[in-house]
Amino acid sequence: MVMEYNPAIPLLRPHIDLDDQGFWEAIKQHKLVFQKCKDCGLLVHRPRPMCPRCNSTEKEWAPSSGKGTIYTWVNFVYANAAYPGIKVPYLVVVVEMEEGVRMISNMYDAKREDIYIGMPVDVVFDDIADDLTLPKFKRREA
Numbered sequence: 001m002v003m004e005y006n007p008a009i010p011l012l013r014p015h016i017d018l019d020d021q022g023f024w025e026a027i028k029q030h031k032l033v034f035q036k037c038k039d040c041g042l043l044v045h046r047p048r049p050m051c052p053r054c055n056s057t058e059k060e061w062a063p064s065s066g067k068g069t070i071y072t073w074v075n076f077v078y079a080n081a082a083y084p085g086i087k088v089p090y091l092v093v094v095v096e097m098e099e100g101v102r103m104i105s106n107m108y109d110a111k112r113e114d115i116y117i118g119m120p121v122d123v124v125f126d127d128i129a130d131d132l133t134l135p136k137f138k139r140r141e142a
């Protein structure tokens with residue numbers, strides 16, 4: 001089941017700042033990137049002003065393979081406990097990427113019965129509005 005939005009409710013939009021502007025620009029171009037420390041090489045997500053390992057402020061964007069596995073997940077089924085702009089049920093997932101960072105996202109097209117911890121997934125880019133693309137995940141075909 002593909003996530004459906006309620007057109008009567010404004011879309012939740014990311015608050016884009018100087019730290020994650022490059023991330024969202026890449027997403028708009030259907031590319032996934034992670035912040036990489038230029039001094040120690042640590043990949044970081046979400047983007048932030050300073051490397052949590054070496055305190056460097058020198059950083060760049062490193063391309064991701066887009067491949068990961070489900071680290072954990074939750075299925076929102078009760079409308080009054082979920083964001084009203086998204087029709088229930090929908091799946092929220094934490095994906096551990098091949099590069100080692102974890103992302104919170106949604107399954108693009110899946111049902112509760114289909115999903116399990118450790119499931120291989122690929123990123124997909126969902127253009128939910130003319131000016132908003134979200135990275136989501138779908139089961140990786142073998």
Ligand SMILES: [Zn+2]
Pocket residue numbers: 037038039040041042051052053054055056
């Ligand atoms: Zn560093």
